[in-house]
Amino acid sequence: MTDSIKNPSITTAPAGFRAHTVQDTINGEPCGESWTEYLGPEATSGNITVESFWTEEDGIEFHVTNNAGYGNGVFTREELDALPGLIKQVISNIDVAHAVEYMKAHPVPKSNGKVHTIIDVDLWCGFHEISSPAAFMAFGLIHGHEHLAGGK
Numbered sequence: 001m002t003d004s005i006k007n008p009s010i011t012t013a014p015a016g017f018r019a020h021t022v023q024d025t026i027n028g029e030p031c032g033e034s035w036t037e038y039l040g041p042e043a044t045s046g047n048i049t050v051e052s053f054w055t056e057e058d059g060i061e062f063h064v065t066n067n068a069g070y071g072n073g074v075f076t077r078e079e080l081d082a083l084p085g086l087i088k089q090v091i092s093n094i095d096v097a098h099a100v101e102y103m104k105a106h107p108v109p110k111s112n113g114k115v116h117t118i119i120d121v122d123l124w125c126g127f128h129e130i131s132s133p134a135a136f137m138a139f140g141l142i143h144g145h146e147h148l149a150g151g152k
Contacts, residue, residue, distance in 0.1 A: 013038040016097025017054045041093035043086040048079050050086040052094060060094065062087070092133070099130050099138035108139065115149045 013019070017038040024032035040052035040060065047068040054060050064083065066075055075083070108124040110116055116139070125135035139148060 011056050013054045014040070014060065014094065014098055015101035016040055016094055017052075041090050041097070043089040043093075045082045045086055046079065048075070048082060048086060050083070050090050052090050062090065095131060095134035096137045096141070099125075099134040100141055102128065102130065103135070103138045103142060116143070116147060117149045121148065 017040040020037050020039050021034055022037055023030045023034040038054040040054060042049060042051040044050075047066050049065050049067065051063045051065070052060055053063065066073065066079060068074075068076075068079075103124075106124075106128060108116055108120050111120050121135055121139050122132060124130075125132050128135075130138075139145070
């Protein structure tokens, strides 16, 4: 992928990350500094949440929490089994948001001049270094999958 997905030194938050202002407080009263965090996609299953956030210094990072009432960071076997799926869901949502933004700026060309084909989208994602699943999902979100013709 391109831009801030691969390069954490880019100074603009990736697609799908929204600005959130945070203020230091003491006893609920604002004090000290305020700063902006960029919150990205998250996924939850039961008590487990995987959150993503972006900073200019570190790029995209992830935070895993367990709100089951016992010590945060303590997980049951079942919760650990669910964790890889939640992580994949968050990463997929980040990739799709990036692909949508990038595809809007760099449209998929129509090889036959009339309709987009599966091959058009596949060639586009290879040329732009965007994964096929993210590219096809982005295409569907932008155009609708019914506007994608077979590979002829």
